[in-house]
Amino acid sequence: MAQQGKVEGPDLAEEGVALDAFEAGIPIGGQVDGQPVVLVQTTGGIRAVSGKCTHYGGPLSKGLCVGGEIRCPWHHARFDLESGEAVGAPALDPIAVYEIEERDGRVYVTGKRPDHGDRPDPLRSPGSIVIVGSGAAGAAAAEALRRHGYEGPVALVGKEKPVDRPNLSKDYLAGTAQEDWIPLRSEEFYKEAGIDLIEAEVSRVDTAEQVVQLESGETIPYDALLLATGAEPRHIPIPGADLPHVFYLRTLADTKDIISALDGAQRAVIVGAGFIGLEVAASLRQRDVGVTVVAPEEVPLAALIGDALGRFVQDLHEEHGVDFRLGRGVNEIGQKAVTLDDGAVIPADLVVVGIGVVPRTGLADEAGLDTDKGVIVNEHLRTSDPNIWAAGDIARYPGPDSEPVRIEHWVLAERQGQTAARNMLGHDVAFKDPPFFWSQHYDIPINVTGHLGDWDDDVVVGNPSEHDVIVGYGKDGVIKAVATIYRDRENLQAERALAEDDQDQLRELFARE
Template sequence: MLVTTIVIVGGGLAGAKAAEALRAQDFDGEVILFGAEERLPYERPPLSKEFLAGKKTLPDFTVHDGDWYRDNRIDVRPGTDIDDLDVSEKSVRLPDGSTVAYDKLLLATGSRSRRLDLPGADADGVHYLRTIDDAQRLSDAITDTTRVAIVGGGWIGLEVAASARERGAEVTVAEFAPQPLLGALGPEVAEVFADLHRDHGVDLRTGVEVAEIITEGGAARGLRLAGGDTVDADVVLIAAGAVPNLELAEAAGLATADGGVLVGAGLQSSDPDVFAVGDIANAEHPLLHTRVRTEHWANALNQPAVAVTNMLGGSEEYSNLPYFFTDQFDLGMEYTGLSTGYEQVVFRGDVAGREFVVFWLDGDAHVLAGMQVNIWDQLEGIKELITARATVDTARLANPDVTLAELIS
């Protein structure tokens, strides 16, 4: 089939990288990029890191400027929410009721902040963090005299806590689980992040439930915990995770499960002319032999090129291992792999000094995932251990004098 028009629904990093890949792969047809925000596509990780810390501004992490879209003949339409996707007619409906036809369509709709049904959640001074406008409002509210209360000890919550503390704010984090990042890292490594934040003056309260956002005169003034304790605050951030934007896919009848659009390793959905990438893609992974859906920057960056190849008639698979990173206080880390179902954790290096590598292993001593902390030359070796599926000697794995390559040979 001759492909002359490709529509991209989603104005974030994934949408921009798809447009870029189409021109890089010599597609000469019409490319239309719809984004819900009144902004050109930008990257989101800096919102809770460098932007909030005052180290970067929006142009620093905008993917391409307006001239690039013009020069590459990308019809980019910010501020345009797609109301309906009709896969039988191969068209999308715009807010004004008009429709745009496509030959191939890429869904890159991302996710949104999870809202909590708490008394006081709609008060002034209650923040969420998903967009640049959210980040600007939050940044404007934080000074060196501000008391910040954060509901949720996940990645966003902890990154904001670090940025706010570095700006001199007083910070309390209320986390329902026994440790922050427990679901992502397990208790052994979650403890490292708990210690990090407490060492930097964050009042980290774990195993607590927030019952109410205290208000006064319509403005947030703190938290009331289920046990009756209160936390005074001028600013409240709810960082309770994300919800994938699946409404368009579900209404169109595309196959979905476990929070994502079901796609193969080539990122094609149940409709052969519709592909999905980024937060919403629940993709078959050819190396891990399971479905993987992660809400991390690396998928938005790298999946679109594979989807574009296949939209244009190719047969490529997305085989990158899951990857994410964070920077909090003096800790920088990179993680790769998938630790689901791990049975053992092995550290190598100086854990107390926060300069180490950690591995998650299954019951047969296969490395499932690894993370380098304040060390920057081990990531490729970690990836090789994961993909080799070699049974490793855990004593040698813990020994920094043994190279990772030696563990495979």
Template sequence: MDGMVIIGAGECGTRAAFALREAGWTGPVTLVGAEPGLPYERPPLSKPEGGSVQRKAICAPEALAGAGIRYLSGTAAAALDAAAETVSLSNGEVLRYHRLLLATGARPRRLACPGAERALDFRSHADAEAIFSRIAPGRPVAIIGAGLIGMELAAVLIGKGARVHVIESAPAPLGRAVPAHFARRLHDRHVAEGVRFHLGQTVAGIEAAGVALSGGGLIAADLVVSAIGVLPETALAEAAGLATGNGILTDAQLRSSAPGILAAGDCAAVAEPGGGHLRQESWRNARAQAETAARNMMGAAEPFAALPWFWSDQYDLGLQVAGLPRPEHQAILRPLPGGELAFYLDAGRLVAAAGLGAGNGTARDIKLAEMLIAAGARPDPALLADPAVNLKALLKSAQAA
């Protein structure tokens, strides 16, 4: 009996393997991971403990064995033959599949400047060890890119006493994913902590002495980290003739253009109800798509409809964003003790929410906001802005309506 094969042993692929068993699949399950060792979580990589980088395993070896999941670590998928329904592996093995899930994730976007090879990436456990092993108090570090990864890393490194410079071609940090109001607050906090920003600057090259800017000048740095985003890992799918764009293109059920092949996680660009495709990069999305993909691998036709969501920890501040806030939305701010919420209305309907506060101080409110969004709520803006109004009461009203 041909089994279920999953390429990619990150959060998405590993969760999908277990979800197949939970959904009742009793046939073979093979999980193929290019990195050696057990599957691990990526978020803890930026939070070293006791001077060492955390490698937090997603599951124990006993859990894989107990679920009857064959795990091939340190093994890459070399070729995919969609017509023959086979995957050739780097160890020479050829796997036949009943259904195939591509959970190949993403890879760091590469700098295209002289000396780019001097910059370190920050994506894998090996990357994190290479960076943190070279950090010392007073050591100058340049981070190229002021997105979420770059800003999170800056917060950690400044906390370790490094002298941190952040170089960003845009006029402000966090411009792509974070609502401008919260991006400004986080930027201000970084400046207060001592991070130096070089905004509106592009990189001319990386030298032994540091980073040369296109506008002139050199940012002295012993260590340079590239954090300019990631690209979906689509090479295997492209070579096999699958439709790709900003990711492996799928329908709403996570099915690719080839029969029997699904895609999920960071590599998947999923069809949207209104047209186009959306690719998401978050831990929760990886898990949610994995569970939907597993059920659909077994014959279901369940559309993936989870609300986009991500979080970021910087210093003692926790940011959460649910939905896709857009500049054209009506923004309603609600102050909280030690934090703030923002709600986003589109023609009166709540479509997104964001929160920034100490630790997980806004997590409960964001969860309630997600439930309001799911209920199709059209709350009174004045009630959303009033911190004395309980969001749970608004939810009950929306559900009753």
């Protein structure tokens, strides 16, 4: 979990900033009483807010202002410039808002505004709301219901408490993040918010009676229901796959099991060279465990982010001692070794399998909802049952070309949960956010925005090996997604352009050098 370093920039209370220094949409960073603060010119005038993102502490001075929002450069959290509210995940807490004064051609920060005001009244108020699934979408939805003024009963039902899942394969597994960083919220938070956090498995949804049944037999009534059951790891169907030293990483318990298995371990085999598998590889190398990655592709991640970035990621891992066996599969897992499809035997004290996930649609199927490679929803994330919404990894929603898409990204799941919550309260907001995700390998971040599933041409500007690159992914001359390394503001600009379907803005990003 990265944190912002030393506060830099002018003292905005004493020195201020010249009025002619502002550039549209670009924050100006400074400090007040030793705390980071940013000033920004908007169509409504100049605004001042805290300069530190409430997600992982990213510097908002390096972010971007879009409309009435400021967006974080690291993971694209969004904050309202008037209220400071976190209006787009992954940040969930607001930032401070400051008062300003203009005099003698300069802008000064005069002090912090009082805390945020009253919550809005919902347009519609269901008698009770149940959320099934306590992952990204479910947890974000529960908070959003309260933030948008809903005062009725909210039950958040899941097998585990809400946790910061992206950290599990990254810093936490690497041993550089403390366990108290992992919960999204404390139990006290949910109590104070009036959210009934229930650790249980749901066995059935009765749409006729509008109740959710737990495995214990207990039932919970609902007037509006959100299904956010997420996905589960795809299991590998080979001999030895059920041995106790074979792991899949999805939950905090999974990660703890892997960490426990590392005691005395010298060699690990990772099956799969996707983002999760490679993040696990990086984390284990940081613990000085030898790692071999086995995967059928010739270049890791190439199908997703292209050869240039894929080869860079492979080179980066090899520089850190990872052994790749590409173009290969695993035939059998033994007690102390893995046998590949070419007969090679690779020593392994533990095996981590990362070959994708499968959406958990069982409850939706049994409830009679429309499903097809996920739970079918409309642009408002409503299912075929008017009292049920779906969000996150299970939701198959209209994409940019109105074709159904299902995407497995943390930030997207949180934002879908937030949108579904608003729609349960009668707002009828269409979900149109471009997907965004980040991956981290040995402290090198890769940020990706847009739809990566359908491209046939990529344009590379910069040099991945110098950790300074932007890559565009297109089809038929249309840019559909953008990936960057340490070009955070350009990634934010790409997100804005994709949301506005502005190809000219996107092409401009690749014409600057």
